Amino acid sequence: MVDNLKNIYYTTNAEKDRNWIKIFFIDFLGRNMNRFFKSAVKFYHTVNKKGSEHLTVMLIPHSEKKIFRLHIKNFTLFFAAILILIIIVISTLNILSTSTSQQEMKNLIRLSQAWKLKESLITKQIDSLNSKIEDLKPEIEELFASASSKEDFVNLYAKGGSSDISVNIPKEKLQGKLPDEYYDLEHIKNDIDLSKKYIERVRNFIKEREKLFSKIPSIWPLKVGGYITSDYGWRKHPFRRRKTEFHKGIDIASWPGAPITATAEGTVKFSGWRGGYGLTVIIKHEYGFETQYAHLSRIRAFTGKKIKRGDIIGFLGKTGVTTGYHLHYEVRIGLSTVNPWPYIINIK
Numbered sequence: 001m002v003d004n005l006k007n008i009y010y011t012t013n014a015e016k017d018r019n020w021i022k023i024f025f026i027d028f029l030g031r032n033m034n035r036f037f038k039s040a041v042k043f044y045h046t047v048n049k050k051g052s053e054h055l056t057v058m059l060i061p062h063s064e065k066k067i068f069r070l071h072i073k074n075f076t077l078f079f080a081a082i083l084i085l086i087i088i089v090i091s092t093l094n095i096l097s098t099s100t101s102q103q104e105m106k107n108l109i110r111l112s113q114a115w116k117l118k119e120s121l122i123t124k125q126i127d128s129l130n131s132k133i134e135d136l137k138p139e140i141e142e143l144f145a146s147a148s149s150k151e152d153f154v155n156l157y158a159k160g161g162s163s164d165i166s167v168n169i170p171k172e173k174l175q176g177k178l179p180d181e182y183y184d185l186e187h188i189k190n191d192i193d194l195s196k197k198y199i200e201r202v203r204n205f206i207k208e209r210e211k212l213f214s215k216i217p218s219i220w221p222l223k224v225g226g227y228i229t230s231d232y233g234w235r236k237h238p239f240r241r242r243k244t245e246f247h248k249g250i251d252i253a254s255w256p257g258a259p260i261t262a263t264a265e266g267t268v269k270f271s272g273w274r275g276g277y278g279l280t281v282i283i284k285h286e287y288g289f290e291t292q293y294a295h296l297s298r299i300r301a302f303t304g305k306k307i308k309r310g311d312i313i314g315f316l317g318k319t320g321v322t323t324g325y326h327l328h329y330e331v332r333i334g335l336s337t338v339n340p341w342p343y344i345i346n347i348k
Contacts, residue, residue, distance in 0.1 A: 101161070126184045133191050214309050215286040216264050217343040219327045221293065223259035223312065226252040229326055232339045238323050247329035248337040249292065256325045258316040259292050262307045271303045273340050277328065278320025281313050294328035295320050 015112045060067050139278040220226070230238075230251035266285035274280035277294035281301055284290050296316025299305055331340040 130184065130188055133188060140198055154268060213345065214265055217285065217291050217331050218291050218345045219263050219309065220344055221260060221263050221327060222252060222254055223261050226254040226258065229253045243272055250326050250340050251326045251328055253324065253326040254316055256316060257297060259312045260296065260314045260316060262309055262311050262313050263291055264289065265308045267304045268301045268303050271299055271301060276321035279317065283307055288334050290332040292330040295322050296325060
């Protein structure tokens with residue numbers, strides 16, 4: 001019972017507080033709104049009164065016969081002043097905008113002149129590059145021709161080029177969408193691509209040729225120096241001057257003990273004493289080639305040994321039937337001897 005009375009008491013007090021706050025807020029709002037309304041009305045009447053007042057402008061001519069009076073309300077002057085101010089602001093903005101546009105136009109003109117200068121320089125560089133490529137074309141064609149058969153050789157830079165190399169020119173050229181310099185660069189690029197591909201072919205050819213030359217006789221058989229004392233072919237017999245004989249190789253003289261090198265890779269077929277040839281090394285190469293090195297003072301390569309081109313196989317001497325220190329060098333294809341000179345590419 002006591003608790004219920006307490007609850008009723010607290011509830012009644014809370015409602016009284018809320019009602020008091022509402023009454024205070026409504027009273028405060030009412031009094032202030034009334035003041036605000038009165039102030040607004042007073043301000044309106046004051047402005048209306050001042051604005052309705054007239055300003056008289058008198059125009060008096062020199063003759064003073066008639067005086068012109070012009071009555072203007074303050075409202076009219078105020079709105080005229082506002083209108084003039086707006087016109088001044090808009091005019092100022094237009095002047096500033098025009099000045100900015102003129103400055104931008106000047107900048108665009110400068111940029112245009114700079115671009116024209118760059119375009120002129122680029123055009124000169126393109127012409128120079130194109131001229132250099134045109135100068136290189138005959139040399140590349142000659143190089144490619146030397147690495148190709150006459151049946152396979154074509155004009156490398158003819159229209160369309162080789163059948164296995166495509167040249168793509170953009171379709172926009174017919175529509176005139178791109179500048180001429182673009183197409184000049186495209187043609188130069190295509191010429192460079194063609195040149196790179198043909199040079200790569202020549203490089204591959206040289207590599208294959210080098211592989212071939214490493215397997216067939218192709219170098220000077222002495223490590224350093226030497227000179228010919230008797231060539232390949234018919235000659236007077238070195239001991240019987242009245243007789244002639246067919247010399248099956250070439251004789252190369254040098255200082256005693258000069259290193260003798262294999263002229264191609266292969267396998268030592270014979271190593272030892274060989275009658276009048278003295279100490280001799282015979283190497284079997286691919287494609288039916290054999291080489292013989294005779295009159296050696298000492299042998300370094302023995303039968304069955306794998307030899308690479310340039311390996312030292314012995315040393316120059318005068319063993320066997322000989323008139324002095326020299327190397328007797330032979331090249332054979334199958335069972336027949338051939339002139340060694342076509343198989344000596346680089347002479348040291």
